[in-house]
Amino acid sequence: MRDAKPADVQLVLDMLWPCNCWFCRLLTKRILSRFVRRALVYEAGPHAPEAPLGGEVMASQEVDVVRELRELKATTSELKSALAEIKALLADLTGPYSYYRPKEEAERVQQLAVSATATEGRAEGPEAGAQAQSQVQAQARAPRAVEGVAAKPSAPRELEALADILGEASRVVKEERSVLAGVSLKQAVSLLRTAYELLKLYPKSSVERMLELAEQLRVLSKDEVAILRTTLNIAEQSLKEDITPEENTMLMYMLLKGVGVKEESIEEEVVRTVLSTMSSIRRARKSGLAVEGGRASAGEEQS
């Protein structure tokens, strides 16, 4: 423990009482400096005992700790914001539209890929060419992702770019929706057939129990279970009303046609149904003719 240095006293005093007006210089600081000189104590070790000082004491270590805590908080908040940015970037990259790029850029990437494939393919064969293509695509994708985070163009250009992106995104969503609808309708038709077959063999309650189990095991989602239940209900009602799956497909086709929706998968099914129906009618006619011919020959023999 030793006496306070005048420079330190002045420093502490300036920090304690930052006002430097004539009144403070004349009165306040003069009084305070006397007390600060007495209050300021130096100690050699970091764990020196506090008892000899007497009374309440605040050490510079505490201030250090407070300062470090403050810095730590600032660092943590910076890290949090960085983490949020990384999450957003990951969401951008792993999202459904991460592989989407405007037409011009896609063409440019395609050209790059083609040229790279040609050069690499000449040198090392088809596998190396495919690798080069994927590399080129990755290179083309990477700057876009970085641009999204770092570059901030002027407002009108940004707005225009945003409008373009939104327009393209809505177009892609529409296409995606149409593709999904096609797939689901095709699946629905085959599902309906399966449901018919199942309900012919087993009661509906047993199938529903299996569905419940699948739902509980989370093998099927709620939407999928709902779709399956609806299909089962349709199949059950159709069986009761003696409607065949082909007729149901035709019905669906007519309904969709009425609304104005064209589905190639459904049309294929309809063509297949019509063909099978025509062939069955033809077969029936042939067999009918054969039966009639048999009956006529039998009558002639009797007469």
Next chain:
Amino acid sequence: MVVRLKLEELRRGLVVVLACSACLFASLIACFALVSRAVLTVMLDLTGLVIMLSLGALVVYVGVYALLVVVDAAFALMNLKHFARRGLEACA
């Protein structure tokens, strides 16, 4: 090297500052009252009025400073730890 500030000494210093400023403020007002009464008693004319006004301006000027120091010292006494921490940041 660890620097420590004895809060008791700081408190004492702030109390002294507060008391001195408050006393100065009170004495300024009292002096002004006495002097103005004397001036107005001795010369009740334009000169007396001018002297009184200039004295009043001086008292207000000094009094505002004193009052500010009183308020600052009172706030520092209320948050003594924060006050001491601010001072120790210079040494830390």
